[in-house]
Amino acid sequence: MVFVAIVVLLALLGPLLAPYSPIATIGIPGQAPSAAHILGLDFEGRDVLSRLLYGGRTTLFMCVVATLLTYAVGLTIGLIAGYTRSLVDSLLMRLVDVFLSLPALLVMLVMVSALGPGQFVLIFSSALVLFPGVARIVRTSTLEVSRRGYVEAATARGESTTSILRREILPNIAGPIIADLGLRFSWSLILISSVNFLGLGIAPPNPDWGLMIAENRIIISENLYAVLAPSVVIAILILGVNLVGDAFVRSLGESRGQP
Amino acid sequence: MSDAQRNALELKDVRIDVSSHDAIISGVNLEMRRGEILGLVGESGSGKTTTALSIFGYWGRGLKLTQGQIVIGGEVMSTQQIFRSARGRLVSYVPQNPGVALNPSLRIGNAIRDMIRHERIVTTQPEEVSSMLVRVGLPGDSDFTRRYPHQLSGGQQQRVCIAASLASRPTLIVLDEPTTGLDVVTQELVLEELTRLRDKENVAMLYITHDLAVAAKIAQRIAVMYAGRVVEQGSAEEVLRKPRHPYTRGLVASTPDHLVIRPLTPLQGMAPSLRERTAGCPFAPRCPQRVDLCERELPELLEISLGHKVRCPEWNRTPSVDWTTLKARTEVESQTDVPTALKVAGLGAEYRSRGQNVVAAMDVSFSVPRGGCVALVGESGSGKTTIARVIAGLHAPVKGVIQFRGESLSGLAKHRSIEQRRGIQIVFQNPSDALNPRHSVETAIARPARLLRRMNRNDASSEVRRLLDAVRLPTSVARRYPAELSGGERQRVAIARALAAGPEILVCDEITSSLDVSVQAVVLELLRDIRTEFGLSIVFITHDLGVVATVADRVLVLENGLICEEGNTMEVMRSPKHAYTRRLLDAAPSLIAAINKWDTDEGHVD
Numbered sequence: 001m002v003f004v005a006i007v008v009l010l011a012l013l014g015p016l017l018a019p020y021s022p023i024a025t026i027g028i029p030g031q032a033p034s035a036a037h038i039l040g041l042d043f044e045g046r047d048v049l050s051r052l053l054y055g056g057r058t059t060l061f062m063c064v065v066a067t068l069l070t071y072a073v074g075l076t077i078g079l080i081a082g083y084t085r086s087l088v089d090s091l092l093m094r095l096v097d098v099f100l101s102l103p104a105l106l107v108m109l110v111m112v113s114a115l116g117p118g119q120f121v122l123i124f125s126s127a128l129v130l131f132p133g134v135a136r137i138v139r140t141s142t143l144e145v146s147r148r149g150y151v152e153a154a155t156a157r158g159e160s161t162t163s164i165l166r167r168e169i170l171p172n173i174a175g176p177i178i179a180d181l182g183l184r185f186s187w188s189l190i191l192i193s194s195v196n197f198l199g200l201g202i203a204p205p206n207p208d209w210g211l212m213i214a215e216n217r218i219i220i221s222e223n224l225y226a227v228l229a230p231s232v233v234i235a236i237l238i239l240g241v242n243l244v245g246d247a248f249v250r251s252l253g254e255s256r257g258q259p
Numbered sequence: 260m261s262d263a264q265r266n267a268l269e270l271k272d273v274r275i276d277v278s279s280h281d282a283i284i285s286g287v288n289l290e291m292r293r294g295e296i297l298g299l300v301g302e303s304g305s306g307k308t309t310t311a312l313s314i315f316g317y318w319g320r321g322l323k324l325t326q327g328q329i330v331i332g333g334e335v336m337s338t339q340q341i342f343r344s345a346r347g348r349l350v351s352y353v354p355q356n357p358g359v360a361l362n363p364s365l366r367i368g369n370a371i372r373d374m375i376r377h378e379r380i381v382t383t384q385p386e387e388v389s390s391m392l393v394r395v396g397l398p399g400d401s402d403f404t405r406r407y408p409h410q411l412s413g414g415q416q417q418r419v420c421i422a423a424s425l426a427s428r429p430t431l432i433v434l435d436e437p438t439t440g441l442d443v444v445t446q447e448l449v450l451e452e453l454t455r456l457r458d459k460e461n462v463a464m465l466y467i468t469h470d471l472a473v474a475a476k477i478a479q480r481i482a483v484m485y486a487g488r489v490v491e492q493g494s495a496e497e498v499l500r501k502p503r504h505p506y507t508r509g510l511v512a513s514t515p516d517h518l519v520i521r522p523l524t525p526l527q528g529m530a531p532s533l534r535e536r537t538a539g540c541p542f543a544p545r546c547p548q549r550v551d552l553c554e555r556e557l558p559e560l561l562e563i564s565l566g567h568k569v570r571c572p573e574w575n576r577t578p579s580v581d582w583t584t585l586k587a588r589t590e591v592e593s594q595t596d597v598p599t600a601l602k603v604a605g606l607g608a609e610y611r612s613r614g615q616n617v618v619a620a621m622d623v624s625f626s627v628p629r630g631g632c633v634a635l636v637g638e639s640g641s642g643k644t645t646i647a648r649v650i651a652g653l654h655a656p657v658k659g660v661i662q663f664r665g666e667s668l669s670g671l672a673k674h675r676s677i678e679q680r681r682g683i684q685i686v687f688q689n690p691s692d693a694l695n696p697r698h699s700v701e702t703a704i705a706r707p708a709r710l711l712r713r714m715n716r717n718d719a720s721s722e723v724r725r726l727l728d729a730v731r732l733p734t735s736v737a738r739r740y741p742a743e744l745s746g747g748e749r750q751r752v753a754i755a756r757a758l759a760a761g762p763e764i765l766v767c768d769e770i771t772s773s774l775d776v777s778v779q780a781v782v783l784e785l786l787r788d789i790r791t792e793f794g795l796s797i798v799f800i801t802h803d804l805g806v807v808a809t810v811a812d813r814v815l816v817l818e819n820g821l822i823c824e825e826g827n828t829m830e831v832m833r834s835p836k837h838a839y840t841r842r843l844l845d846a847a848p849s850l851i852a853a854i855n856k857w858d859t860d861e862g863h864v865d
Contacts, residue, residue, distance in 0.1 A: 149693035149753075150703075156651045156672050157707050157760060158680045171697035 004240035007233060011056025020047040022054040022207045032223050040223040042216050048226045052233065055207035059192065062123050066188040067181065069127035070134055075177075077131070078138025079165050083146050093139065100132040108191060112200045122195060126188045137180050141173035148172075175249045182245030186238040193234055209234055266330070267293045267431045267463030268314065268350075273327035275309055275318055281533045283309050283322065284487040288560070293430065294461040296453070298478030298495065300468060300510070302775040304530055306487040307467050311433045314350055314465070316342025332430035347374075351424035355436040357416035361408040367392075367419055368404025374426040394459075395422040396452050414445035418452065425456065431463045438473065442638040442802070447846035450477050469776060471514050472805070475499050475853035480566075483507045486531055486541035489560065493567030496857045499850060503563060503574040506542050511580050513780035515805035517832050517844065518851040523809060525780035529745065540571070548576045597628040600796040601650070601683075601764050606659035608645050608820075619645035621820040623659070627764065632790065632797040634807040634828070636843070637817035643800045644688075646817075647768040650798060651685035663764070681711040684757035688769035690749035694741040700727075700752050701737040707760040726755040729789055731781075747778035751785065758793060768800045783809050804847045808832055816840045 020026055020037075024046065031041040039048035081092040111125035145151060146169060154164050193210030209230035216226035274285040284306040291297050301307040312318060314329060316339055329336040331349045336342050354360040361370060368388050375387065389399030395418040397403065408416055417437055424432050434453070438446040454477060457464055468474050474481050475495055482492040483504065491504040502508040509526035528545040531537075540546070543553040550573060560568045571577070606623040609616045619642035627633045635643045648654040650661060652672030661668040663682060669675050684707075687693045694703050704726055705719040714722060724734045730751040741749055750770060757765055767786070771779040783806065790797060799810055807814050807828060814831050816824040816839065824837040835841045 149687040149689060150695040150698075152648075152653055152687065153685065153693065153753075153756065154706075156653055156680070156683075156685050157711055158652075158672050158675065158677070159710065167698075168695055172695065 004237065004244055007056070007237045007240065008060065010053060011060045020050040022046065022051045029219060033225055039225045039229050042212070042223070042226045043219045044215075048212075048216075048223070048229060051207040051212060052209070052229055055209050055212060055230065056233070058119070058206065059189070059196075059209050062119055062126075062192050063185055063189045066123045066126040066130070066192065067185045069123060070130040070184055070188065071181070073127065074131040074134025075138050078135040079142055079169070081135070082139040082142025083161070083165060083169065085143065085146075089139075092135070096132040096135045099128070100136075102129070104129040104191060105194060108195050109198070109200060112195060117200055122192050126191045129191065130184055130187055134180065134184060137176060138173065141176050142169055145169050145172045179245050179249045182242040185241050189234060189238060265292060267291045267295070267332060268465065269328075269330040270310070270313070271328040271330070273310070273313055273329060274325050275313055276323050276325045277533065278321040278323075281536070282325075282487055283533065284313070284484075285326070286488055286560075287327070288489065289482060289492075291431065291463045291465065293463050294457060295480065296457055296464045296466055296478045298466050298468060298474030298481040299484065300471060300474050300481055301484035302469055302510075302530065302777060304486075304532075305484040307484050308435060309487075310484070311352075311435055311465060311467055314431070314433055315346055315352065347427045347429065349429055350431045350433060351427060351429045353417070353420050353424050353432060353434040353437050355439055357413065357420045357437075358408070358440075360420055361416060363408055366405050366407060367411070368401075370408075370419070371404075371423050371426055374423045391422045391426055392419070394425065395419075395456070396448075397422070412445070413441050414448060417441065417445075417449055421449075421452070421456070425460065425462070428460070429462065431465065433465045433467070435467045436469070437466075439468070439470075443804075443846040443848075444638065444842060446473070446848070450848075453477060470848065471499065471510055471776070472516070472848035472850045472853070475850055476848050483510070486536055488541065488570065489568075490542065490570045491568065492560070493564075495853075497564070497567050500854055500857065501579060503567070503569040503577050504542075504571045505546050505548055505577050508577050508580060509545075510776060511850065513777045514850055515780075515783070515803070515809040516849050516851050517804035517808040517847055518849050520808050520829065523780040523784055525784055526777045529747075542571075548573050597631065599626045600629040600631070600663075601627040601798070602660075602662040603646075603650070604660050604662070606646065606649065606661070607657045608642070608649050608654060609657050610645060610654070618642075618820050620649070620656075623817075623820070623822055625815055625822065625825065627796045627798055628813075629763075629796055630790070630794055631813065632799055632811045634799045634801060634811035634814045635817055636801060636804060636807055636814055638802060638843075640819070641817040642820040643802075643817050644768055647685065647766050647798065647800045650764075650766050651683060652680070653685075677711055681707075681760045682763045683766065684760050684762035684764070685766040685768065686750070686753050686757050686770045689773055690746045690753060691773075693753040694749055694756075696741050698740075699737070700739050700741070700744075703741075703752065704737075704756045704759050707756060711760045722759060723755075726758050727752075729758065729792065730755045730785060745778075747774055747781060750774065750778075750782055754782075754785070754789070758789065762795065764796045764798065766798045766800070769802070771806060772801065772803065779806070786810060804832070804844060805849070816843070 025044055026047060027037070027041045027045045029041060029043050029045040031037065033040040037047050037049065039052065042048050042051065077092050077096065081089040107129050108125045112121055115121045151164060151168050154168050196208045196210030197214040199214060212230040213227050220227050268289065268291040270287050270289040273287040275283050277283060287310055289297070299307050299310065309318070313324065314331065316336055318324065331345055334341065334345065334349065336345060371388050371391050388404060392403065393399040397415060397418055411419065438449050441449065453464060456462065466474065466478055478495050480493065481495045481498045482489050483498065483506065484490065485506050491498055491502065491507045498507060499511060502511050512524040513526065515523060526545055531541055539554040539556060540558050543549045546553065552572065558570050558572050560570045561574070562568050563574060603626070604624045606620055608620040609618050623646060625633065635646060637643045645654060649656045652670070652675055655670035663679060668679055672680055701723050704723045708714045708719045708722050723737055727734050727736055732748060732751055736748070744752065771782050774782060786797065787810065789795065801807060811828050814826065814828045815822050816837065818839045824831060824835065824840045831840060832844065835844055
């Protein structure tokens with residue numbers, strides 16, 4: 001929780017805290033950490049700390065939007081498929097299977113090369129890669145919950161489908177979904193960072209964590225922190241998001257109690 | 260032979276604690292002779308399963324044997340190692356759910372062979388395996404031994420489990436509710452088999468059950484547990500005919516019986532939870548005959564006659580059970596001019612299972628008179644639940660009409676008018692998933708009132724309070740969530756939710772089958788009250804003939820989707836016409852039948 005809060009805060013307020021401009025060359029490339037530059041300088045002589053603080057904003061923004069988009073699509077498909085349990089279910093699930101069978105990174109790379117690099121292409125393509133998993137999880141949970149007595153009771157009193165989904169089913173599948181949310185977010189972070197690392201995402205000189213790792217590989221022997229810092233931040237964020245998700249599910253279970 | 264050797268089992272002052280040092284069971288003394296069946300009776304949470312598992316030296320995580328001694332077949336179980344060597348050799352276990360207990364990937368023959376081999380470390384001849392199966396009344400041929408568990412019926416699976424438990428020729432078999440999941444006819448077969456085996460193999464059986472009628476049928480002696488202690492113990496006949504502990508009496512009075520229609524007299528209140536158990540008698544708060552002493556001091560187990568022990572100092576004040584028949588209801592029914600509330604004609608329904616269409620109802624016709632209660636009885640697979648779902652609009656029928664207020668109803672609820680949906684409400688079998696765990700009781704009950712009766716927030720809120728009162732729950736329950744309620748309370752909330760729509764017809768699908776006997780009695784009596792109070796007609800689905808006799812005026816017996824007998828409850832129970840009904844009635848365990856049998860047996864002696 002604290003990890004995530006710190007990372008997110010740093011990313012959001014980063015530009016205010018950053019001591020230098022993230023794109024200005026201010027010293028010798030690959031300079032080791034000193035009092036003036038806590039994390040040293042990168043391969044073009046830019047301040048690593050400043051780039052780290054600025055880079056978070058774009059990365060986080062893309063991941064959040066990508067995760068939301070993933071859920072918007074996955075949740076809708078999963079709920080409809082799980083609740084109708086009919087031909088619609090079979091059709092939707094086969095569609096999902098097709099997407100699931102595509103290798104994630106490859107799809108993203110193809111999309112980026114076809115549509116050109118850019119934030120929204122990255123967001124869109126990572127959502128495309130991630131939504132099938134969400135749809136499957138949501139469908140399975142929905143399938144199970146929709147056989148429960150309270151859903152049947154709602155059906156028998158003639159509640160509308162949207163009302164049943166919203167009031168009866170959604171709150172009761174929230175547990176697995178929130179646990180999954182953390183996982184999906186991490187996945188999108190990894191995917192987007194990977195594409196950036198490969199140099200196909202955010203165009204330099206804009207700062208981005210994945211990109212930073214890639215750029216600074218060449219000076220790893222001179223300033224280790226230029227590579228290590230963004231890697232550690234990504235790792236902490238992923239770990240933290242997952243822990244928060246789990247803790248949230250646990251508190252949900254305790255306060256209301258699943259039978 | 261010394262006493263210890265003659266006894267198959269001795270539990271001496273056994274106490275098992277949870278990690279917080281509260282006792283789950285304590286002061287449990289049981290003695291069983293070889294070749295004896297002891298019925299261990301109690302409701303959920305009474306400690307009967309913990310007692311049974313203690314015999315195996317097996318207690319769950321965080322539990323500890325803190326006091327007492329367990330002796331099986333003369334051997335003192337002092338260490339886990341001795342317990343381990345005793346399992347199988349001296350004592351074996353038959354679980355409640357045979358479908359889960361058998362390894363689905365092992366053929367029946369191999370499963371039994373493994374048991375024999377494990378116990379005796381010798382190679383086994385195929386003949387030995389088949390003779391095991393023959394002993395429990397199953398075919399022993401290779402065609403049968405090569406089958407997998409899923410190819411057997413529930414009764415066959417349970418008999419395979421019994422055969423496996425006998426494989427090592429133990430002194431004692433512990434049976435944990437072995438027939439609870441079975442149909443009455445199958446249950447009857449298993450019970451007969453057990454009695455026969457007991458006589459033939461001279462093996463002692465500890466039979467755990469919540470059903471007094473089953474215990475009456477199979478056990479010579481009965482021990483009744485309440486809140487972790489044995490409260491009454493003695494010969495089955497004495498304990499059931501003249502229960503001396505007020506709790507046993509309450510259980511007997513709560514047990515419905517198809518042979519006698521009588522009002523059930525439910526026990527007040529609820530069993531105390533582990534933390535609520537006080538120094539005094541655990542039953543004191545619910546006891547109609549408590550004295551001051553009861554609340555301060557735990558009563559001793561007194562031997563009031565040879566072998567009959569009661570943990571109640573006021574035992575001689577326990578009133579005797581009233582076995583008289585309630586006849587009043589049969590007269591009410593003879594009025595024939597009651598208008599019809601619901602009419603079902605030529606109903607046919609199917610459902611899909613593993614890609615195949617299964618016929619659940621073929622040609623079912625019946626009508627429910629206004630204010631009447633019609634019971635649909637049948638074994639599992641007879642189609643009774645599907646019919647309930649069709650009436651409630653949850654399952655579209657293939658053919659037939661349902662008429663309600665003279666209009667024929669559409670197959671699915673969403674195509675029915677608000678008035679039609681309001682008029683027919685359903686209560687489900689399983690109280691644990693009948694209520695949305697994320698909605699408070701208030702939200703759950705208010706919803707139908709707001710949706711179907713267009714009530715505003717304030718009216719709905721006062722309606723919730725009125726209904727909670729009608730189902731005998733305190734109004735403070737409104738703010739609670741389902742997880743904070745017991746099974747019986749949840750089921751009452753589910754009934755209140757159905758009533759909130761202001762229905763004319765209430766469909767009850769096995770609503771008491773997952774409840775304890777005493778809770779069932781509360782719910783059934785409640786149903787009787789609200790039926791008059793709200794002028795309801797009830798369609799009651801059940802497999803329990805005793806329950807039918809308690810609630811219904813008319814009964815329909817279903818066999819494979821067809822009605823095979825229909826009539827006035829009393830008439831059907833007294834003189835069944837159809838062979839299937841007779842078979843059901845003969846197989847149904849009944850306290851009265853057991854007592855009548857004891858009466859005639861005594862007649863012979865005199």
